[in-house]
Amino acid sequence: MLSDKLLVVFLFLLLITACGNSASQHSAAALGAAEPDGMAIFRKYCIACHGADGKLGLNGAKDLTQTTLTLEERISLVTKGKNMMTPFGEILTQEEIRAVAAYTQTFK
Numbered sequence: 001m002l003s004d005k006l007l008v009v010f011l012f013l014l015l016i017t018a019c020g021n022s023a024s025q026h027s028a029a030a031l032g033a034a035e036p037d038g039m040a041i042f043r044k045y046c047i048a049c050h051g052a053d054g055k056l057g058l059n060g061a062k063d064l065t066q067t068t069l070t071l072e073e074r075i076s077l078v079t080k081g082k083n084m085m086t087p088f089g090e091i092l093t094q095e096e097i098r099a100v101a102a103y104t105q106t107f108k
């Protein structure tokens with residue numbers, strides 16, 4: 001019957017579209033895996049004043065294990081700098097600043 005064949009073709013097309021969607025989801029997940037490494041950025045740019053554990057406090061730096069700032073406040077502070085702290089807005093990308101700010105939240 002013709003209508004049965006049409007249905008099969010329709011289902012087949014549906015399957016292809018579904019596969020196409022899941023493939024693009026996979027590549028999005030792969031992009032997510034390439035997010036900047038907050039720890040690596042911290043070790044490179046922040047350790048000089050804050051130390052590996054965030055407690056060093058050199059050049060008047062605050063102890064990062066004691067800070068009560070939210071993620072958004074940290075991102076803004078790292079971007080703009082404060083007093084003796086370097087503004088990183090020109091040095092790091094938005095994604096890198098977010099990643100390193102999130103990393104500072106792991107200090108307790």
Ligand code: HEC
Nearest residue numbers: 045046049059060061062067068074082083084085086100
């Ligand atoms: C040149 C030294 C220096 C470097 C490098 C530096 N900081 Fe700081 N940081 C400071 C100083 C000084 C303060 C205190 C600012 C103030 O409030 O007077 C501070 C404060 C902070 C605070 C806020 C703490 C609080 O409770 O107010 C955060 C978060 C922070 N730094 C994160 C970072 C991150 C992340 C990096 C690396 C991307 C970094 N810092 C690099 C000196 C530095």
